[in-house]
Each structure stands twice: as C-alpha cells, then as structure tokens.
Amino acid sequence: MASKEMIIGVLVLVVAIGYIAMNPDVLQSASVTSGTVLGNENVDPNVAKTQAYKGPVDVNSRSSDSIVTSTAYTDATNYVVNYYKKVNDSAVFIIASASNTATLDVESGDKTIWAEVHIPSGQGFYVDGQAIADSHVRVGNPIIGDWNNDNVDTYIFPIDVTGYERDDTDPGFTWFVRLLDEGSLALTAPSDISALGQGKVSCSIDWEGSIDAEGDAEFLTKAVLTLNQTESSDLWFPQDSWTKINGEKFTFDEDGFEGADKASTYTYTLKLADDYLTQWQSMNNQGAIPLKYLVNGDNEFDFETKIFTNFDANDEGIELTLALTTENAQGTATTVSDAVKCLET
Numbered sequence: 001m002a003s004k005e006m007i008i009g010v011l012v013l014v015v016a017i018g019y020i021a022m023n024p025d026v027l028q029s030a031s032v033t034s035g036t037v038l039g040n041e042n043v044d045p046n047v048a049k050t051q052a053y054k055g056p057v058d059v060n061s062r063s064s065d066s067i068v069t070s071t072a073y074t075d076a077t078n079y080v081v082n083y084y085k086k087v088n089d090s091a092v093f094i095i096a097s098a099s100n101t102a103t104l105d106v107e108s109g110d111k112t113i114w115a116e117v118h119i120p121s122g123q124g125f126y127v128d129g130q131a132i133a134d135s136h137v138r139v140g141n142p143i144i145g146d147w148n149n150d151n152v153d154t155y156i157f158p159i160d161v162t163g164y165e166r167d168d169t170d171p172g173f174t175w176f177v178r179l180l181d182e183g184s185l186a187l188t189a190p191s192d193i194s195a196l197g198q199g200k201v202s203c204s205i206d207w208e209g210s211i212d213a214e215g216d217a218e219f220l221t222k223a224v225l226t227l228n229q230t231e232s233s234d235l236w237f238p239q240d241s242w243t244k245i246n247g248e249k250f251t252f253d254e255d256g257f258e259g260a261d262k263a264s265t266y267t268y269t270l271k272l273a274d275d276y277l278t279q280w281q282s283m284n285n286q287g288a289i290p291l292k293y294l295v296n297g298d299n300e301f302d303f304e305t306k307i308f309t310n311f312d313a314n315d316e317g318i319e320l321t322l323a324l325t326t327e328n329a330q331g332t333a334t335t336v337s338d339a340v341k342c343l344e345t
Contacts, residue, residue, distance in 0.1 A: 038129075038141060038142060038143060038144060038278070039140055039141040039142060039143050039158065044086070044111065044112050044158070045112065045140045045141075045158050045160075046111040046112045046140075046158065046160045046161075046162055047111060047112075049111055049160070049162040049163070050162060051106075051108060051109065051110060051111050051161075051162050052162075052164065052165060052166045053106060053161075053162075053164035053165065053166060053168055053171070054106060054107060054108045054166075055105070055106060055168075055170075056103050056104065056105055056106070056170055057103070057104050057105075057106050057161055057164070057171055057172055058101065058102075058103050058104075058170060058171070058172030058173075059083070059097075059101075059102050059103075059104055059113070059115075059159065059172060059173065059175070060100055060101050060102075060172060060173070060174040060175075061075065061081055061097055061100050061101075061102075061174065061175055061176065061177050062100060062174055062175075062176050062177070063075065063078070063079065063100075063176070063177040063178070063179065064176065064177075064178060064179075065178075065179060065180070065181055065215065066128040066131045066178040066179065066180050067180065067181070067215045067216075067217070067292060067293075067294060067295060068181070068214075068215040068295060071181075071215075073125070073177070073179055075097055075098070075099060075100045075177075076096070076097065076098060076099075077120075077123075078119075078120075078123050078125060078179065079117055079118065079119055079120070079123070079125065079127070079177060079179060080096060080097070080117075080118045080119075080120060081096065081097035081102070081115055081116065081117055081118075081177065082095075082096050082097075082115070082116040082118065082147065082148055083095050083096070083097070083102055083104060083113055083114070083115055083116075084113070084114045084115075084116065084147055084156075085110060085112075085113055085114065086112070086114065091114065091145075091147045093147075093148075094113070104161070106161050110161055111160070111161065111162050112158045112159065112160060112161065113158075113159045113161050114147075114156050114157065114158055114159065115139075115156065115157045115159055115175075116145070116147050116148060116154060116155075116156045116157075117132065117154060117155055117156075117157065117177060118148060118150070118152075118154050119154070119179075119329035119330070121330055123329075124181065124182040124328065125179040125180060125181060125182055125329060126179065126180040126182060126217060126219065126276055126328075126329050127154060127155050127177075127178075127179060127180075127329065128178040128179060128180050129141075129142045129155040129277070129279075131178035132155070132157060132175075132176065132177060132178050133157065135175055135176035135178065136173070136174075136175040136176065137160075138159055138160040138161075138173060138175065139157050139158075139159055139160075139175050140157060140158040140159070140160070141157075141158075142155035142156055142157045142158075143155075143156050143158075144156070144277050144278070152329070152330055152331060153275060153277055153331075154277070154329070155277065159175070180216075180217040180292070181213075181215055181216045181217065182216065182217065182218070182328055182329070183211040183212050183213055183216025183217055183218050183293065184211070184212040184213075184216075184218070184334075185209055185210070185211060185212075185218045185220075185291065185324060185326050185334070185336055186209065186210050186211075186212065186336060187207055187208070187209050187303075187322070187324060187336045187337065187338045188207065188208040188209070188210065188338075189338045189340070190205060190206050190207060190208075190338075190340055191340075192340060192341040192342075192343060193205065193340070193341065193342045193343065194341075194343040194345065195343070195344075195345060196309055196311065196317075196342060196343060196344055197311070197344065198311050198312055198313065198344065199310065199311070200237060200240075200308050200309070200310055201308065201309050201311070202306055202307070202308050202309075203306065203307050203308070203309055203318075203342035204304065204305070204306045205304065205305050205306075205307075205320065205340045205342070206302065206303070206304045207302075207303035207304070207322055207338060207340070208300060208301065208302055208303065209291070209300075209301035209302075209303060209324065209336075210293075210299045210300060210301065211291065211292075211293035211299055213293065214293050214294075214295060214296075214297075214299070215293065215294075215295055216292075216293050217290060217291065217292045217293070218290075218291045218326045219273075219276035219279070219288040219289065219290050219291070219326055219327060220272060220288060220289040220290075220291060220324055220325070220326055221271075221272050221273045221274070221275065221276065221288045221325055221326060221327045221333070222269065222270065222271050222272060222324075222325035222333075223269075223270045223272070223322070223323070223324055223325070224267060224268070224269045224270075224322075224323040224325075225267070225268050225320060225321065225322055225323075226265050226266070226267045226268075226320070226321040226323070227265060227266045227267075227318060227319070227320055227321075228264065228265050228318065228319040229264075229265070229266060229318055230261055230262070230263075230264065230265070230266055233266075233318075234310060235309060235310050235311060235315055235318055236307050236308060236309050236310055236318065237307075237308040237309075237310060240308045272286050272287060272288055272289060273286065273287045273288040275288065275327055275331055276288045276290075276327055276328075276329070288327070303322065307320075307342065309342055309344075311344040315344055316343060316344055316345070317341050317342055317343035317344055318341070318342045319339055319340070319341045319342075320339065320340055320341075320342070321337055321338070321339040321340075322337060322338055322339075323335050323336070323337035324336055324337070
C-alpha cells in the first residue's frame with residue numbers, strides 16, 4: 001500500500017487549493033475563490049413576507065464580467081434569463097428576458113419569482129452565482145436545476161417581489177447578471193529529474209498551471225495521477241513525501257480519493273464535482289475549484305510535490321502523470337496532462 005500513500009500525497013496539492021480558498025493570504029499569485037452557497041430548493045426564502053401589491057413589475061437586468069467589470073454581455077445571446085413562478089411546487093414558465101427587460105404580472109399570492117440564468121451552447125462563459133446573489137437585496141442564493149429542460153443544469157435565483165404598496169404604479173428594479181469568461185488551462189511541463197542515484201533520494205516535481213488570458217476563469221472538477229508502477233512497488237518512501245503550494249506544506253489525507261491498481265500502473269482519482277455549479281467550500285464539502293486570472297494579477301497555479309525514491313541498481317525510475325480536468329457551462333470536459341520522470345541515472 002506504500003504507493004497508494006505516496007499518490008495521495010501528490011494529489012493533495014490539488015485539494016490544497018481548496019484550503020487556500022478559505023485562507024486567501026496563503027496564495028498571492030493565483031486567485032482561488034470561496035464557493036457558492038446554494039439555497040434550499042424546497043424553501044421559498046420570502047414565504048414569511050407580506051404581499052400587498054398585485055399587478056405588473058418591471059424586472060430589469062444588467063450584465064457584466066465578474067473580473068473585467070467594464071465588459072458587458074448581451075442578453076439572449078451570451079446568456080438567457082428565464083423567469084418562473086412555482087405553482088404547487090412545480091416551476092411554471094412566465095417569460096424570457098428581452099433586451100434586459102421582463103414585465104412580470106404579480107398575483108396577490110406571489111412572493112418569489114425565480115430567474116434561471118442559462119448559458120447557451122457555443123457561448124464560453126460561466127454564471128457567477130455568488131456575485132449575482134450579492135448584486136441586489138431582492139436576489140437570494142441560487143438553487144441548481146434544469147427548469148428549461150435542455151439537459152444542462154444551471155443556477156436559478158429566487159427574486160423577492162414583495163414590499164411594494166398596493167397602489168404603486170408599474171414598480172420595478174434592476175438586478176445584475178455576472179458572468180465569468182471561460183479560459184483555457186495549461187499545464188507547464190517541468191524537466192525530468194535525473195541522476196538521483198540509489199537509496200533514499202528526494203525528487204521534487206513542480207507542475208505549473210496557467211490560464212490563457214487575463215480576466216478568464218476555469219473550474220477544476222477532477223484530478224488524476226498515474227504512476228507507471230503498481231501499488232506493490234517499493235521504489236519510494238511515501239511517509240516522507242509532501243506537497244507544497246507557494247511555500248505552504250500540507251499533510252496527507254485520503255478522503256475522497258479512489259485508487260485503481262492496473263497491470264503496470266497505479267491510478268488515483270480525485271473527483272471534485274460533476275460540474276462547476278457546486279463549488280469548493282471545505283475539505284469535507286468538495287466541489288469544483290475555481291481558478292481565476294485576475295486583472296493585473298499573477299497567472300500562476302503551482303503544483304509541487306517531493307517524493308523520496310528508493311532505487312537500486314536494477315531500477316531506472318518512476319514516471320508520474322498529472323491530469324487536470326475542467327468543465328464548461330454545458331458540461332463538456334477538457335483535460336490537460338503532463339508526465340515527469342524521477343530517474344536513477
């Protein structure tokens with residue numbers, strides 16, 4: 001089982017990014033944000049409020065990029081907002097936003113209208129759920145659903161339509177749609193580590209991830225590490241190995257990892273999330289890890305590990321392959337990978 005422990009140590013560097021989300025001072029050169037807090041889809045957050053108004057309400061939306069705030073997006077092109085109300089716990093479509101505006105007819109029993117923010121196929125954006133929820137006092141924390149039945153989940157936001165007076169004339173408000181421009185994650189290849197010699201010798205591997213353009217983001221949903229050795233190998237000392245991110249050392253933890261011993265390799269998989277919507281909150285509440293290249297920020301996501309090898313005269317080395325998977329708003333996965341060898345000679 002020694003190889004299993006070592007693999008855990010290497011993959012914890014991915015998990016450690018989530019720790020940084022809770023401790024932002026740890027990592028200065030890359031931005032890894034905290035996760036979206038989702039609402040409870042069985043609870044109307046405004047159920048206890050009083051509804052005095054009946055009639056039309058103009059619900060207007062404005063859009064921008066969450067990182068490059070000067071960038072605006074186009075309603076019904078880059079994103080679509082569908083409005084619903086719940087009737088007997090079922091979502092009933094009301095209207096889709098057009099030119100950033102939707103007029104909703106509020107009945108005397110309506111307290112919450114639900115806004116589904118959808119990214120159409122071919123559009124390279126993510127919905128920034130937390131930023132939208134924070135944008136207006138009438139907008140609550142989102143739930144996850146597929147109310148437009150396109151087989152793609154997205155965020156659905158509860159919007160408070162109470163608080164207007166009975167005799168108000170055509171009331172309304174403006175809330176804000178925040179999107180993240182989808183980037184492309186690259187994994188820079190460090191050189192193979194050679195001439196390690198025999199016996200107990202350290203081998204340090206420094207993978208570096210980066211996003212292709214300033215202001216872009218990606219969401220890490222899975223990490224896989226493959227060694228060209230089986231778990232019965234005794235070519236390393238897992239108990240002495242560790243991982244670091246920008247100088248911070250993290251201990252090993254096997255929670256959430258699944259290993260598979262194959263004919264000539266050992267593969268360990270950390271599945272963080274099925275999509276980007278459920279985002280990282282803590283070590284015990286895993287989710288997709290957001291990676292953001294902030295304006296005027298450093299574009300560097302460091303993945304470092306040190307293993308201690310145990311080669312003898314008949315052993316040439318160990319090859320480790322790290323594969324990182326991200327997913328876009330439509331659920332399409334992209335994987336980048338790199339292999340590094342720790343060599344005896």
